[in-house]
Amino acid sequence: MSLQREEPNYFGAGPAQLPTAVLQQAAKDLVNFKEIGIGAGEISHRSAPGVAIIDDTKAYLKKLWKVPDTHEVFFLQGGGTTGFSSVPTNLVASFVKKTGKVGKPAYVITGSWSKKAYEEAVRLGFDAQVVVNSKTIEGKFGDIPDVDQWKIPSADDTPFVYYCDNETVHGVEFREFPVDHFKGIEIVADMSSNFLSKPVDFSKYGLVFGGAQKNVGIAGVTIYIIKKSLLDHASDEELRKLNVPISPIAFDYPTVVSKDSAYNTIPTFNVHIIELVLEKLIENGGIDAQQEKNIKKSExxxxxxxxxxxxxxxPVTKRARSRMNVVFTIKDGSLDSEFLKEAAAAKLTGLKGHRSVGGMRASLYNAVSLHSVELLADFAEKFAEAHK
Amino acid sequence: MSLQREEPNYFGAGPAQLPTAVLQQAAKDLVNFKEIGIGAGEISHRSAPGVAIIDDTKAYLKKLWKVPDTHEVFFLQGGGTTGFSSVPTNLVASFVKKTGKVGKPAYVITGSWSKKAYEEAVRLGFDAQVVVNSKTIEGKFGDIPDVDQWKIPSADDTPFVYYCDNETVHGVEFREFPVDHFKGIEIVADMSSNFLSKPVDFSKYGLVFGGAQKNVGIAGVTIYIIKKSLLDHASDEELRKLNVPISPIAFDYPTVVSKDSAYNTIPTFNVHIIELVLEKLIENGGIDAQQEKNIKKSExxxxxxxxxxxxxxxPVTKRARSRMNVVFTIKDGSLDSEFLKEAAAAKLTGLKGHRSVGGMRASLYNAVSLHSVELLADFAEKFAEAHK
Structure with a gap:
């Protein structure tokens, strides 16, 4: 059976294109991993090669993204959506331990994903507060309002401030989160769709998390990078007394960290794909080189x-334009299907916008080559010339 | 790159051996799925081929295991351990809807997995009751006590009775659960380690669930088969008033079912492997043929x-011996490492017992061939002759 393919020009928003060489190696490893006679999906997560996959992936990530020793890396199942639930449950448990108070989780809402995260905190019973909601201010998502329009919460009553660093659906990305306005408050960032796309100063973050299925792997694994001090939780009894929801055991951060991400069976093969992607990123010059490529592609x-x-x-204000998800519409909406059809004929696929926004979206994740973007830019140019 | 391998004789307890032909096909599909130019892990879970993977897998499962129309199939992440949390949370939500009462979830404890499930219900704050704990009765796990030793709960206060159909660690399996003793109570079975190993009469069950990584796939997907009437939940407000924990949204059964298992990003590639395993099971004669093979191997x-x-x-009483996990010890414990070493030299691997039990465990899941078991039996015979 052949493992060859023509290099794709796939701009899907996630799951997304991965490096062909990574998939070819993973395909081989699915059948026979390191010549041990069985595949990476069949080995025990507690066997030596299984543990090595977890440990190497963590080590590569720490090296590549310069994660300091103050922070711990771990893996969970359940995607970013499970993060919406596990973040308030776990971080409030550490806030209770530190202060004896439940506090009010704070949310910066700049698109549909941060909005969903806020809604989940409310649904679970947390008294969540909104720092800013750009839709309320602007009437739609598509900008990040100036920080002087934000309602900065008080540190002694705020377990964390949560934001989404890149809003996949609306194509809104932070150049820099105004951490200095949140002194004494833990910062939590959902980086699902710009994970490992740029350097991050982790010393400023309490928690960064992201689903693998955009920049670093296939769906099934979510990566968490947490400040170790946040792993100290109040007891379940204390939390129950304060009416704080208890995390399902498989999503209790201290439990998972204490078992090196293998409290229960971890999807070893999915983690292995991340390991291969990280190896390739290191080989290709690291995060700075990747960021440079991402800037070039999006510009x-x-x-x-x-x-x-x-x-x-x-539709997105220049200062808030995502380097990962380029959202645009065709002014004459009747041309949408023609655009998509002609693009597909030119082997440019995955360009249809999110159903809630319409129009087009070109996702330029790490594995999308500059060459693919050049082809897309050429196509967009020709299409425009024909229809201007 | 070669996708060949010698047929393994791997007896690991899970993740476990899968059919080589399935892995070879999956490997090809990881790079280029159905010649669409990208792999099954890269396509959107909302694209036509992504949705077809989910729908075909559900359809194959229903056909193969004769799941009646009264029941719904859906997929979650998080493994069986997440089931320990999601089962009481969700089933109590439907019990509240039906009766206005929280009730006391009932647990049959016959090994470490059902024990963990019970402990998680207690940890989450449920007033869980023990129907029977074979360790309390026998001093150790290794039998299923007669039902006249069980404390049968009352139907009007019991949202469900939970048991583990096959205890992977202790090698204890139910031939038949005494459903007739639980009139009016929903039966919940964890079949993680004997999923699809035998026919099941689903009309007797409220819920059957199982992690994929033993009989049907690689880790990362858990399959749920639920009675549709149990998807009718009390509102979050009502549950909060009664102090019932609210399920994280990604594990709220009605939400997931209403979105055809794609409320959030489903690990499409992992589901695709299940699809391929099911296709092969159907091709090989279905569940009855598979059960016959499993009986022959274990006997x-x-x-x-x-x-x-x-x-x-x-150590396991004859009537409770698992057909999936054959647990045994060598009376002269000093021979353990020699047994494992000689077995490995004969290419028989994955035989070491669970760390909590010691000795040996040979897991004979669906994909382990009769030929592999013959080789193992031969080896065990020769080893015994040399050491008797």
Whole structure:
């Protein structure tokens, strides 16, 4: 059976394109891992090669993204959506331990994912507060309002402030989160869709998490990078007394960390794919090189689209434009299907916008090559010339 | 790159051996799925081929295991351990809807997995009751006490009775659960380690669930088969008033079912492997044929070990012996490492017992061939002859 494929030009928002060489190696390892006679999905997560996959993946991630020793890396199942639930449950448990109080988790809402995270905290019974909701201010998602329009919460009553570093659906990304306005408050970032796309100063973060299925793997694993001091929780009895929900055991951060991410069976093969992606990123020059490539790709596409203001509309304010998800619409909406059809004919796929937003979305994750973006920019240019 | 391997004789307890042909096909599909140019782990879970993977897997499972229309199949992440949390949370929510009462979830404890499930219900704050604990009765796990020793709960105060159909660690399996003693009570079975190993009469069950990583796939997906009437939950407000924990949204059964298992990103590639395993099971004659093979394999091994009572000890009472996990010890414990070493030299691997039990464990899941078991039985015979 052949493991060859033509290099794809796939701009899907996630799950997303991965490096072909990574998938070819993973395919081989699925059948026979390191010549041990069985595959990476069949070995025990407690066997030596199983444990090595977890440990190597953690080590590569720490090295590549310069994660300091103050922070711990661990893996969970359940995707970013499970993070929406596990973040308040776990971080309030450490806030109770530290202060004896439940407090009010604070949310910065700049798109549908941070909105969902806020809604889940409320649904679980937390008294969550909104720091800012850009839709309330602007009438729609598509910008990050100036911090002087935010309602900064008080440190002694706020277990954490939560934001989504890159909003996949609306194409809104933070250049830099205004951490200095949140002195004494733990910062939590959902980086599901720009994970490992740029350097991050982890000393400023209490927790960064992200689903693997955009930049680092296939669906099934979520990576957490947490400040170790936040792993100290109040007891279940104390939490129950304060009416704080108890985390399901498989999503209790201290339990999972104490078992090196294998409290229960971890999807070893899915973690192995992350391991291979990280190896390749290191090989290709690390995070700085990847960021440079990502800037180049997104600038090329945005600048091409901007050249045709009569054809393309860019709904996101310039300062908040995502380097991962380039959202645009065709002003003449009746051309949408023609655009997608002709793009597909040119082997450019995965461009349809999210159902809640419409239009187009080109996701330029790490594995999407500059060459693919050049082809897309060329196509967008020709399409615009024909329809301007 | 080669996708060949010698047929393994791997007896690991899970993750476990899968059919080589399934892994070879999956490996190819990881790089290029159905010639669409990208792999099954890269496609969107909302794309046509992504949705087809979910729907076909459900359809194959229903057909193969004769799941009636009264029941719904869905997939979750998080393994069986997450089931320990999600089962009481969800089933109590439907019991509240039906009766207005929280009730007392009832647990049949016959090994470490059902014990863990009970402990998790207690940890989450449920007033769980023990129907029977075979360790309390016998001093150790290794039998299923007669039902006249069980404390049968009252139907109007019991949202469900929970048991583990096959205890992987202790090698204890139910031939038949005494459902008739639980009139009016929903039966919940954890079948993680004997999923699809035998026919099941689903009309008797409220819920059957199992992690994929023994008989049907790699880790990362758990399959749930639930009676549709149990998807009707009390509102979050009502549950909060009664102090019932609210399920994290990604594990709220009605939410997941309403979105056809794709409320959030489902690990499509992992589900695809299940799809391929099910196809192969159907091709090989279905569940009855598989059960027959499983009986033959386990009888061969048990009867071989029984021939040498001076060498091997079988700690599980005959009536409760698992057809999936054959647990045995070598009476002269100093021979353990020699047994494992010589077995490995004969290419028989994965035989070491669980760390909490010691000795040996040969897991004879669906994908382990009769030929592999014959090799193991031969080896056990020769080893016994040399050491009796």
């Amino acid at each position: 090329l596409l945005y600048s091409t689209l901007e050249k045709y203001p009569s054809v393309y509309h860019l | 061969l091994l048990y009867s071989t070990l029984e021939k040498y009572p001076s060498v091997y000890h079988l």
